Amino acid sequence: xxxxxxxxxxxxxxxxxxxxxxxxxPIKGMPVYKPYGYKIVLGILRMLEGLLxxxxxxxxxxxxLIPCEIFSKESKHxxxxxxxxxxxLEGDQKRLILRPTSETEMYYMYSLWIQSYQDLPIKYFMxxxxxxxxxxxxxxxxxxxxxxxNEAHTAHRTKEEAKKMIKxxxxxxxxxxxxxxSIPHIWIxxxxxxxxxxxxxxxxxxxxxxxxxxxxxGTTHMLGQNFAKAFxxxxxxxxxxxxxxxxxxxxxxxxxxxxxxxxxxxxxIEYEIFDLxxxxxxxxxxxxxxxxxxxxxxxEIVVKELGKNFLENLDRYKYVWQTSFGVSMRFAAAxxxxxxxxxxxxxxxxxxxIQIVIVPIYYENSQRDLVLEYSxxxxxxxxxEYRVYLDDREDKTPGWKFNYxxxxxxxxxxxxxxxxxxxxxxxxxxxxxxxxxxxxxxxLDNINSTIKQLVDDYDKYIKEEAKKYFEEKIIRVGSYKDLxxxxxxxxxxxxxxxxxxxxxxxxxxxxxxxxxxxxxxxEEAEGRCVxxxxxxxxxxxxxxxx
RNA sequence: GGGGCCGUCGGCUAGUGGGAGGCUGCCGGGUUCGGGUCCCGGUGACCGGGGUUCGAAUCCCCGCGGCCCCA
Numbered sequence: 001x002x003x004x005x006x007x008x009x010x011x012x013x014x015x016x017x018x019x020x021x022x023x024x025x026p027i028k029g030m031p032v033y034k035p036y037g038y039k040i041v042l043g044i045l046r047m048l049e050g051l052l053x054x055x056x057x058x059x060x061x062x063x064x065l066i067p068c069e070i071f072s073k074e075s076k077h078x079x080x081x082x083x084x085x086x087x088x089l090e091g092d093q094k095r096l097i098l099r100p101t102s103e104t105e106m107y108y109m110y111s112l113w114i115q116s117y118q119d120l121p122i123k124y125f126m127x128x129x130x131x132x133x134x135x136x137x138x139x140x141x142x143x144x145x146x147x148x149x150n151e152a153h154t155a156h157r158t159k160e161e162a163k164k165m166i167k168x169x170x171x172x173x174x175x176x177x178x179x180x181x182s183i184p185h186i187w188i189x190x191x192x193x194x195x196x197x198x199x200x201x202x203x204x205x206x207x208x209x210x211x212x213x214x215x216x217x218g219t220t221h222m223l224g225q226n227f228a229k230a231f232x233x234x235x236x237x238x239x240x241x242x243x244x245x246x247x248x249x250x251x252x253x254x255x256x257x258x259x260x261x262x263x264x265x266x267x268x269i270e271y272e273i274f275d276l277x278x279x280x281x282x283x284x285x286x287x288x289x290x291x292x293x294x295x296x297x298x299x300e301i302v303v304k305e306l307g308k309n310f311l312e313n314l315d316r317y318k319y320v321w322q323t324s325f326g327v328s329m330r331f332a333a334a335x336x337x338x339x340x341x342x343x344x345x346x347x348x349x350x351x352x353x354i355q356i357v358i359v360p361i362y363y364e365n366s367q368r369d370l371v372l373e374y375s376x377x378x379x380x381x382x383x384x385e386y387r388v389y390l391d392d393r394e395d396k397t398p399g400w401k402f403n404y405x406x407x408x409x410x411x412x413x414x415x416x417x418x419x420x421x422x423x424x425x426x427x428x429x430x431x432x433x434x435x436x437x438x439x440x441x442x443x444l445d446n447i448n449s450t451i452k453q454l455v456d457d458y459d460k461y462i463k464e465e466a467k468k469y470f471e472e473k474i475i476r477v478g479s480y481k482d483l484x485x486x487x488x489x490x491x492x493x494x495x496x497x498x499x500x501x502x503x504x505x506x507x508x509x510x511x512x513x514x515x516x517x518x519x520x521x522x523e524e525a526e527g528r529c530v531x532x533x534x535x536x537x538x539x540x541x542x543x544x545x546x
Numbered sequence: 547g548g549g550g551c552c553g554u555c556g557g558c559u560a561g562u563g564g565g566a567g568g569c570u571g572c573c574g575g576g577u578u579c580g581g582g583u584c585c586c587g588g589u590g591a592c593c594g595g596g597g598u599u600c601g602a603a604u605c606c607c608c609g610c611g612g613c614c615c616c617a
Contacts, residue, residue, distance in 0.1 A: 008613090016557085024556095026593090026611060135547085137613070361580055399581040406581095417580055427580080436581070509617075 003342055007211035011139075011337060018345050018408050020336070021140045029138035029145035036408065039353035040336075041141075041148060041329045045127050047180055047351065048150050048327055051172045052125050057152060060124040065096045066105045073104060074230040080197020084133045086145075098131035103198065103227055103324055106153050111233040114320060117157050119235060121165075125152040141333035142215065142546050149328035155233065155320040162222060162321035166203065169220040169325040170520075173205060176327065177217060181348045182463045183207055183334050184470035185217060188517040188541055193501045196324075200224035206516055206541070208473040209337045212490030214516055214545035217334050220325035228319035237316045239295045249298065252276075253310050260302060260310075264294055271301055338469065339462055341434045345409025348462060349455050356382060356451070357405045358390045361398045361417035375416045378426060381447065406431055411458055412451070413437060430458055433465055474541070483530055483542065487511055492543025496525035496536030503532045507542065516541040 003010040015021050020037030033041060049059070065088060072078045081100050088096040099105060106124070113119060127150045134145050152169065156162045170187060177183045185207040195202040199221040206214045227233070241249040247264040259274040272284040287301055302310050339346040349355055360375040362368045372392060379390045389410075391401050398415070405413055415427040424444045428451070429437035442450045475486045477493045486493045497503070497515060504515040518538045525536035 012613090023612085028611065359580095363579065394579095397579045397581090397583065399579075399583085401582090402580090403582045415580065419580080439580095512616090 003210060003340065007209065007337070010340075010342075011333075014336065014340055014344060015140055023140055027145075029134050029143070031140045031144070033148075036353055037332075040347065040351060041332045043351040043353065044176070044181065044327075044329075044332055044335070045148070045150050048172075048176050049125070049127060051175055052150075052152060055123070055168060055172060057123045057125045060106075060126055061128075062099075062102055062105050062109070062126060064099055064129070066099050068095055068097055070108045071097055071104050073108075074198045074227055076226070077103065077198035077230075081132075086131045086133050099128075100132045101130055101326075102126060102128070102151055103153070103223070104231075107227045107231040107233060107322070110153075110155055110320070111231045114155060114233055114235050117235055117237045120155060120157045120320065121161060122155040123152070123165075124154075125150055139546075141329050141336070147328050147330075149326050151324060151326035153322070153324045155228075155322050157235070157237065157318075157320070159224075159321045162224075162323050165323045166220055166222055166325075169323065170203070170205075173218045173220075173325075173327060177205060177207075177331070178463075180350055181331070181335050182459065182466050183217065183331070183338055184466050185334075186474075186541065187520050189520060189522065190517045191499070191501070191504065191515055191540075193504070194514075194517070196221045198223065198226050200226065203520065204517075206545075207334050207338065208470065208492050208543070209334070209546070210469075210490070212473070212487070212492060212544060214492060214514070214541075214543050215330065215334055215337075216546075217331045218325070218327045221323060223322040223324055225319040225321060227322055233320045233322075234317055235320060237318050239298070239316060241295060241298050249294075251298070251302070251310075253306075256306075256310065258282075258306065258310070260306065262294075262298055262301070264289075269294065269297055269301070271305075273305060338466055340409070343403075343434065344407030346431055346433065346462060347409035347411060349411045349458055352409060352411055353387065354389045354405075354408070354410045355386045356388045356412045356414060357401075357410045358388065358414045358416060359398050359401045359405075360390075360392060361415060363418070367418050370421060371416060371418065374421050378414060378416065378444070378447070382451070385448065386451070402429075402437070406437065412454065415439075428454060430454060430461075432461075476539075477530065478527060480530055483513075484511060487513060487544065492541060494539050495530035495542055496527050497538060497540040497542070498529035498532055498534045499537045499540075500529075500532070500534075503529060507531050512544060513542050514545045516543065516545070 015037070018036065019034045020040070021031040021033055023031035025032050085100050086098040087094045088098060090096055110122060114122065130147050130149065132145060132147065134143060138144050154165050156165065177185055185205045187203060187205055190202040190204055196219065200223065202219055202221050204216050205218040207217055209215050240251045241262070242251070244250050249262045250259060252259045257276040259276055261272045261274070263270040267289050269287045269289060270284070273282045274280065275282050287297055289297060335348065336345060339348070358375050358379055360371045362371040375390055375392070379388055382388045402413065409431065411431050413429040415429060420426050426442055426444060426447065427439050428442050429439045432438050440454065473491055475491045475493050477483045477486055477495050483493055483495055507513055507515065518540050523539040525539050527536055528534065529536045
């Protein structure tokens with residue numbers, strides 16, 4: 001089983017043999033996730049939930065079914081998804097769908113919940129399953145019809161806040177992807193023709209699998225006010241008048257360089273309009289209050305004196321700004337595919353279902369009890385801090401167990417035999433890429449502190465390996481010839497591009513590659529488009545993809 | 547959306563019109579145990595439905611499922 005030569009075969013074999021999935025369940029694209037595999041996926045999702053909760057997101061649950069009228073509300077959204085939803089019949093009527101993503105069902109309720117700016121921001125997440133009717137070939141964890149994932153949905157008062165949330169989502173995912181799981185990846189702004197249906201723009205994290213294909217492991221969407229308008233998610237905003245003193249209020253327009261100041265009296269309001277540049281009063285006046293709300297009178301004065309444009313937010317009944325972002329179990333596929341080797345899985349320490357396995361070794365029955373007792377002691381001393389498993393099966397030889405647990409990607413193995421008991425030590429073996437485990441003799445007395453150190457070493461080791469791998473996967477090319485050669489060598493490329501959709505389509509037809517998009521800070525290109533030879537606009541990422 | 551290939555014990559596979567066999571796993575026993583011990587015995591399958599035929603795992607049709615290629 002060669003990972004480099006035939007990745008697809010390797011992947012299929014590993015996920016079955018390592019007890020990740022059993023795909024014999026007879027529905028296309030719906031395999032069973034076995035405990036070992038499910039624990040990996042859950043471990044990742046729990047880490048993510050923890051990170052979200054640190055940022056004051058709250059968990060929430062919505063139903064799995066969406067009435068089709070609600071689903072259809074945002075026109076671009078439904079266009080993007082209508083062909084790939086599962087219908088649920090009510091009687092013989094197609095009225096319900098299995099959610100393919102939760103924007104519509106959530107935002108239907110958001111419109112009921114949000115009334116005031118004080119209700120904002122809303123930051124909810126949901127770990128759930130979504131359903132997409134895939135007709136093409138499916139692949140466990142990578143493309144299925146049932147997707148386990150975590151989606152977060154926020155609503156904000158201003159565009160700026162929403163933008164900040166986009167940035168925050170990237171920070172959160174960066175922690176999960178790189179710091180915790182050591183998956184190298186790049187953040188890419190998707191081209192307009194490839195954004196999420198209903199979004200203003202989409203930013204996605206892409207990694208590259210060993211077969212040279214991009215795999216999207218996380219996405220974050222600026223939804224703008226598209227869903228807000230479709231679902232009427234409006235709120236009464238804070239008035240723009242700032243109280244500067246007793247009975248004195250001010251409003252400022254930086255665009256117009258103008259400030260207006262109100263002084264509230266018993267039955268009237270005096271106002272002064274300043275030119276901020278010249279710091280002089282342009283004009284002033286007085287208005288009768290007539291028992292009206294002072295802020296309504298402020299509005300009247302502003303409109304009359306300065307026009308509706310003075311404060312763009314004078315209409316205080318506004319649509320929210322929204323973002324949504326998600327990470328699916330696809331990410332677990334990246335962890336398996338990128339770290340694994342020809343001996344099976346290699347798992348990041350923090351998400352490994354079993355972090356340390358203890359293998360007792362003995363030659364004759366007289367040693368057996370002693371070794372097992374010693375092994376149990378070591379097990380007890382480690383189990384509060386780590387997920388440890390004592391493999392005391394007697395029908396398997398130590399050599400068999402070594403290979404078995406290495407296949408499953410257990411980071412550390414502790415070998416305990418008669419020699420170790422004598423010397424009050426253990427042998428710790430660390431999972432290594434494509435070679436036998438690295439063995440380290442550890443004194444029993446400082447086993448806990450040594451393992452702590454070894455965890456750091458292990459983490460650093462898989463990060464270095466992954467980084468090396470990833471750096472070789474992305475190649476900068478300037479010509480079509482080089483692009484073609486790179487693709488044939490199972491790489492993805494960064495190339496100058498004209499940014500025309502038609503050009504991207506032709507590239508897809510000819511080389512079956514996709515234009516994935518630009519860097520977050522798009523890198524301007526000076527030369528010619530790698531395909532059509534017209535002047536290039538930006539360097540973009542191009543490659544085959546899942 | 548279009549095309550191709552495929553489906554045999556739990557897994558891998560041989561058999562292409564007339565005996566369903568091997569390896570592995572699993573169960574029992576013995577032997578081994580610091581890198582997948584070895585031996586003996588047992589267990590276990592033709593994806594579902596229809597058709598052709600004296601006779602079908604094998605040929606034909608439909609369905610379900612898998613893999614690959616093209617748009």
